[in-house]
Amino acid sequence: MAKQGAKIVVGLCVLGLLLVGGYVVLAQDDVMVIFHKEVFKRPERPPVVFTHEKHVEALGGDKSCAKCHHVYDEDKHELVYEEGEETGCADCHGFKDEKMADGSIKPSLMNAYHINCVKCHRALAKVHKETGPYTCGECHKKGNWKLVEGERSE
Numbered sequence: 001m002a003k004q005g006a007k008i009v010v011g012l013c014v015l016g017l018l019l020v021g022g023y024v025v026l027a028q029d030d031v032m033v034i035f036h037k038e039v040f041k042r043p044e045r046p047p048v049v050f051t052h053e054k055h056v057e058a059l060g061g062d063k064s065c066a067k068c069h070h071v072y073d074e075d076k077h078e079l080v081y082e083e084g085e086e087t088g089c090a091d092c093h094g095f096k097d098e099k100m101a102d103g104s105i106k107p108s109l110m111n112a113y114h115i116n117c118v119k120c121h122r123a124l125a126k127v128h129k130e131t132g133p134y135t136c137g138e139c140h141k142k143g144n145w146k147l148v149e150g151e152r153s154e
């Protein structure tokens with residue numbers, strides 16, 4: 001059951017991705033190439049390959065979503081997770097850090113990813129659990145440029 005749920009989610013993702021157009025979706029459904037040229041203009045680093053479904057499975061299925069997705073509750077001034085409201089990070093995070101009305105900081109898109117992805121990978125590594133990369137070159141793999149050939153602004 002949980003597994004089926006995950007499959008549907010990925011179907012939605014791929015649809016969303018094709019419509020949004022900010023990403024390249026590889027033949028294998030699960031794989032996203034994170035490359036927001038519309039935000040970074042002249043990206044310095046190669047794009048990052050992210051396996052959405054593998055993460056959902058490794059991080060608790062339906063319970064995993066809130067580990068990465070959130071919306072902002074304007075009244076309470078806090079981040080909350082709302083089922084069905086998972087959108088791309090670039091919908092809200094921009095090129096620069098932004099100060100919120102309550103004085104807190106909404107990190108830039110780069111920082112949003114780095115905080116979210118790297119913090120988790122490091123924390124799991126620390127307790128010797130299965131984890132993902134946390135050095136620059138392991139995420140921003142040189143070979144990944146070829147995945148966005150023709151889209152990179154020179």
Ligand code: HEC
Nearest residue numbers: 034035036040043044045048110113117118134135136139
């Ligand atoms: C866990 C994976 C991960 C690691 C580790 C990581 N990054 Fe990133 N980084 C990302 C993602 C995802 C993006 C968003 C890319 C996009 O949307 O185009 C990003 C964006 C960036 C950007 C802005 C886009 C660009 O290319 O100009 C820079 C610069 C960057 N990272 C540098 C670094 C450096 C330097 C390190 C090491 C200190 C590092 N990153 C480590 C995942 C990672």
Ligand code: HEC
Nearest residue numbers: 009013016017055056061062064065068086087088089090
């Ligand atoms: C480890 C982090 C992580 C987990 C866990 C996760 N997601 Fe995602 N999800 C992402 C990232 C990153 C993207 C791509 C967004 C971007 O590049 O801005 C994404 C994209 C999506 C999209 C497409 C959004 C769009 O408009 O482009 C949907 C829908 C989605 N996720 C739903 C879910 C659901 C439902 C769950 C839980 C079953 C979940 N995600 C779990 C990180 C995660």
Ligand code: HEC
Nearest residue numbers: 068069071072087088089091092100104105106112115116
């Ligand atoms: C609907 C808008 C919205 C979307 C979509 C969104 N964010 Fe955020 N995010 C915010 C706001 C607003 C803040 C600042 C909250 C504050 O100041 O208390 C924030 C803060 C953060 C922070 C810093 C606080 C923390 O939890 O450590 C991280 C990291 C972050 N977002 C990562 C992401 C990632 C990764 C995605 C995509 C998977 C994403 N965000 C999608 C609005 C959004």
Ligand code: HEC
Nearest residue numbers: 048049050051054058067068116117120121130131132133
């Ligand atoms: C809450 C924890 C968590 C977050 C957040 C997270 N990861 Fe991971 N990541 C993992 C775990 C656990 C694994 C090992 C999963 C496995 O291999 O089955 C992993 C594995 C990986 C791998 C190597 C395996 C693969 O899928 O190719 C990459 C690359 C990766 N993550 C990238 C990212 C990026 C990029 C982000 C942010 C958009 C991110 N991760 C966010 C926990 C996390």
